[in-house]
Amino acid sequence: MRIDLHVHTVRGSSDSALGLDELIEQARRAGLDGVGITEHNNYWHDPVWDEQARRAGLTIFHGIEVSTDCGHILAFGIEGYVSGIHKAAVLREVADHSGAILIAAHPFRRIFERGPHIHNLLKLQNPTVAEAAAHPVFRLVDAIEVANGGTLEEENEFAVDVARYLGLPVTGGSDSHSANSLGHKATVFDEPIRSMRDLIAAIKDGRGRAVDRLLLVGA
Ligand SMILES: [Zn+2]
Ligand SMILES: [Zn+2]
Numbered sequence: 001m002r003i004d005l006h007v008h009t010v011r012g013s014s015d016s017a018l019g020l021d022e023l024i025e026q027a028r029r030a031g032l033d034g035v036g037i038t039e040h041n042n043y044w045h046d047p048v049w050d051e052q053a054r055r056a057g058l059t060i061f062h063g064i065e066v067s068t069d070c071g072h073i074l075a076f077g078i079e080g081y082v083s084g085i086h087k088a089a090v091l092r093e094v095a096d097h098s099g100a101i102l103i104a105a106h107p108f109r110r111i112f113e114r115g116p117h118i119h120n121l122l123k124l125q126n127p128t129v130a131e132a133a134a135h136p137v138f139r140l141v142d143a144i145e146v147a148n149g150g151t152l153e154e155e156n157e158f159a160v161d162v163a164r165y166l167g168l169p170v171t172g173g174s175d176s177h178s179a180n181s182l183g184h185k186a187t188v189f190d191e192p193i194r195s196m197r198d199l200i201a202a203i204k205d206g207r208g209r210a211v212d213r214l215l216l217v218g219a
Contacts, residue, residue: 003034006173012039022179030183034059070137072105106148147172147210172210
């Protein structure tokens with residue numbers, strides 16, 4: 001199964017133009033079996049979306065992308081924004097309480113930018129893999145998004161190295177805010193993922209593989 005685990009829609013992200021019809025149509029074109037909807041600090045769930053998608057052979061997994069003091073974190077299994085989860089340690093507690101999974105989203109975006117002002121998560125220039133792996137976020141999450149559609153390839157590759165160093169599971173997602181990039185990055189599972197419980201277990205056990213568009217075409 002191919003699931004794009006990082007998607008913003010018009011329904012919950014003011015910076016997105018992706019509606020239900022485009023989502024279904026583009027998911028079909030991209031060969032996706034599922035999408036994870038992860039709006040910024042906003043969880044929603046609409047049975048109409050689920051049902052229309054299901055009829056088109058697409059499973060929607062409802063998650064959330066939380067802005068925290070440790071960067072953006074994707075959560076699946078938390079049904080609603082909970083006060084205090086802008087602190088990653090609190091988000092971890094909430095996740096443990098509800099059996100949710102946490103994924104560090106695009107952790108190394110802007111990591112190789114030069115200049116006097118450093119805007120990346122690590123606040124370091126030219127970090128080594130070991131320095132990056134020491135960031136507290138990686139003791140709080142269950143997995144690392146190593147293929148993100150809004151992130152440079154070298155930043156994604158660095159995330160692969162850090163995930164390997166830490167032995168953490170990986171995911172991929174397009175971070176789409178419009179239809180045309182949907183599915184450009186995704187997570188592939190060799191087993192059917194029918195429910196949120198299946199999804200969480202498969203990621204936690206490291207059974208997901210992050211892939212990019214090239215591997216989706218014709219495969
Ligand atoms: Zn983000
Ligand atoms: Zn995002």
